[in-house]
Each structure stands twice: as C-alpha cells, then as structure tokens.
Amino acid sequence: MAASLREIEQRHRSNLEAFVLRARRVEEHSLAADWKGLVALGAGSMKVTVIGEQAVLRQELPSEELVESATARVRPLLLEEDPCAYLKALAAVGYFCRDLPRETSEVKAKRAEWRARTKPAPDSGYTVMVGNTTTGQTASLTDHDLAWAWIYGDVVHHDPDKRRAADPFGLAERFRAAVPLITWAMVAAIELLNHIRALQHDGILDLSPDVLDQEVVLRSTTWEHTGQAHTAPPGTPAPEHALSPFPRGWTSVQEAKPTRSSSSTASVPK
Template sequence: MGTHGQAGADPAAPHRGRLEAFVVRARRVEAHSLAADWDALVALAGAPYTVTALGGGEAQIRQEYPAEEVVESAAARVRPLLLENDACSYLKALAALGYFCREPHDATWVKAARVEWRTRADSNASREDGGYQVMIGDDVTGWTAELDDRKLATAWIYGDVVHHDTDLLEEADPFGLSERFRAAVPLVAWVMVKAIELLNYVRALQAAGLLGLPAALFDREVVLTSTCWEHTVRAYTAPVGTPAPADALAPFTDQWTPWSGSAVLLHADD
C-alpha cells in the first residue's frame, strides 16, 4: 500500500530550502575580496593574458594573477557550489529557481545558465568545450601527456587546496603546481561571477514576490567583518576544583566571589 506526503505540506518548501542554502553561500562569495572589483573579477574569469612580439618568430606571453592564498580562500567559498550533492550547489539552486519560474524568459534564462555551467564547470565535459589544452613531452624518452584546463583546475582545487585527491594529483603532477594554479584561477573567478549573477536573479524574483524566502536571509551575517571581540562581563573566582554552575542560568555558589584584579592576559586553556 502506497503512502502519501503529509496533508497540507508545502510542495515549494524543499525548493525554498535549496535557495536559502544557496543565498547564504553566494553572499559569502559576493563578500570575498576578489569580488570587490566586479569588472576585474569578470576579466579574471576570461583568463586574460598579453602577447608581446619579440622578433625572429618569438613572442612573450604574460599572465598575472592574484596571490595563491587569495584564490585559495575564494576556492574554499565556491567549492560547495560545484558539488551537486551539497544543499547549496549551483545546479540545485537553478532547479529550485525553475520551480518558481512562470515567465518564459525566466525559464529560458535558467536553461541557458544550466547549459553554460555544465560546459564550463564540469571537468567531465567534452574536450572540445575546454578553454585550452596543455601538452608536454620528453625528447629523450618520447613520453607525452596532455590535459585540458578544466582537469588541471580541478586537480588544483581538489588536489592542492580543499582535498588531497591523490588520483587527480598523480595525473596532473607532471604539469606542475604553476600550471594547475594558472588553470584554476579563471575557473574560480568564473564560478564567483555565475554565483553572484544567480544571487542577483534570486534577489530580483524575491523583490517581485515570487519566491517567498525569509527577508532576513538577505541581511543576516554571513562573513565576519571584525575578528576582534571586546565585551564587558561579570567575572568570578573560586578555589581550584570548585564546581562550575550547572548551566547558563544556574546561580554561582557562595564559593564564587566577584573578581577585582588588574588586567591580565589569559588563554582559553589556562
């Protein structure tokens, strides 16, 4: 005998839940320092480089990217968006948005965004959809190898940064850390761009009253703007071994007396 969902359950609730998870994650991406200059972020997603002719058939190719630490932190923020099983994944957010879209142009936008994401962000997409191929070889042994930019980028993200995937590293190691990083930067920047664009699309639909997400979702704290804490407390001292209050609302026993000493530097494990 089959079962049915709870009577009166909101069929839109799971979709709103995925959008809520995405909004929180995308706002963290939006708050990253790389996103402070939108035009620069968009340009970075395009893997910019300059070519200077040196004469005699030679040319110099130059690329200058942000420091690896900066891109690492950005990669950590966008990583859940790349994982289809994560609650906040980009593709889950698109699917959830598609549930609410009633206008043809909204549905068309969602479909185009999905195709673009799978083409650029999926390391298993066809080789022809990649940005470029890197080929290396050994003149002595005749050994050769090649990888496209997406696989190199994936190796940096999941091998060098947020995981230590030995299979990815083994495949990409002959190309070197520099080559992996060079491929990853534009991908990370591109994912940031797409996440922020989708976030703004969600904001627009929310403002039009089409989503019904909690208003506080767009204002709640998602990143720390200060890592210095200063607050006034009531401090007590007691002989070593005196039991602490049972919980936050329990009173101090008579063995605990107000502290009135001078300033002192303490550590949490003191």
C-alpha cells in the same frame, strides 16, 4: 510515498536560503571588489605579444593564497549534493518561477552554461602537452582536469591520483587553469544572488529576510565582550543554562579582585 507540495516547496526554499548565505559570502570576497577584473579572470584573458617568430603569452593572476581563500568559499556551490549548490538554487528559482516563461528560459540557459564550465565537453577549453626530450615521455591534460587537480590535489584535499596525473605539468600550470574556473563560478554565483534579490523584492520568492541581511563575514577579528566573569576550581559544576545562577563554588572575578587600598605579598622560594 511522494512528497507533498508543501514539502517540495520547503525543500526548494531551504536550498535557496542556503545558497543565498553562501553566495553572499562569495560576494564579500576581496576578489569580487573589482567586478571587471573578476569577469576578466573568469574569461581566462591573456596578453599575446609577437616578437619575430615567437609569441609571448602572459597572464596577470592574483596571488595563490587569495585564490585559495576564494576557492574555499566557492567550493560548496560546486558540490551538487550540498544544500547550497548552485544547481539546486537554480532548480528552486525554476520551481517558484515555473509560471513565468522568461524566467524558465533563463534558468535553462544558466544551467547549461554552468554545466559547460564545470563539466565541459572533452573538446572544449584547451589541452596542455608536455614532453621530456631526454626520456621521450609525454603527457597531456585538459585545463579542466588541471584545475581540479589544483583544487583537490593542492588546496582543499590532497588527492594522490589527481596529483599524480597533474604533477608533470607543475603547480603553476595547475593554478593557471584553476583561476578562470573559480572566478567564473564567483561571477555566476553573484549574478544569481542579485537575481534572487530582485525576485524577493518583487514578491515572487518568500525567503526569510534573515538570510538576506544576517552577518556572513567578520568585519573585525578583534574579540571583545563586556559582562560578568566568574571562576571556579576544576570540576565545579557549571550552570545548567545561560540564564541560571552560578552554582556554589563559583566566584565573581570582580569580587575577588583586590581593592586599591588592599595589599598583598608573595614569597618565592630560593
């Protein structure tokens, strides 16, 4: 049975709201605080210094731990089956803006750019070749394959096949290839997020206001809560719900706490 118009709209809206929540979390990552630096990382920029007949190639990259945390935030956007996937968000924007030619054109361009970076053609990017002068063994791998080997072999999973294929190149080469992919995806996600905000402001989208302002990252990791505390022996039935009274057997910590005028003694066996 074909989905109704209402069901189609609800699916697109749900995917778009999921993307907004995830993209806002990406936006809050510390790497995104330096926007120009993030864009430069996504471009894979490097410094080349020619010294005589040799060339020295140098890239200044963030710490692996920092990029690893960014990868955890970005990864769901790369998985096409996830509700918050970047391509699903683009499809939703295209659906709600289907009567706007300029928006339709931009969606097509962004889709092509995303696919070119996440699923590039074999002859794009660069290829790393290594060889062992003692054994004669050689290996070659594209930057895209090296990047995914770091993501799925070193970070979010331990894929033995990806690790095996990329091991001859070393961890540093895998990481160097992954940084531009992850940071470029961050840039693309934040740019789309800002575009969605503008469409929402103009009344073209009808997203829940909650997804645009609800908390997505912790500002403080110190937990403190003021309220009533009760204790009970193990096995004592718990309250039916948060608003129901405590059953028999529960004692308020405040009631059980000794007063200043009271005293207590304890004996310790020798």
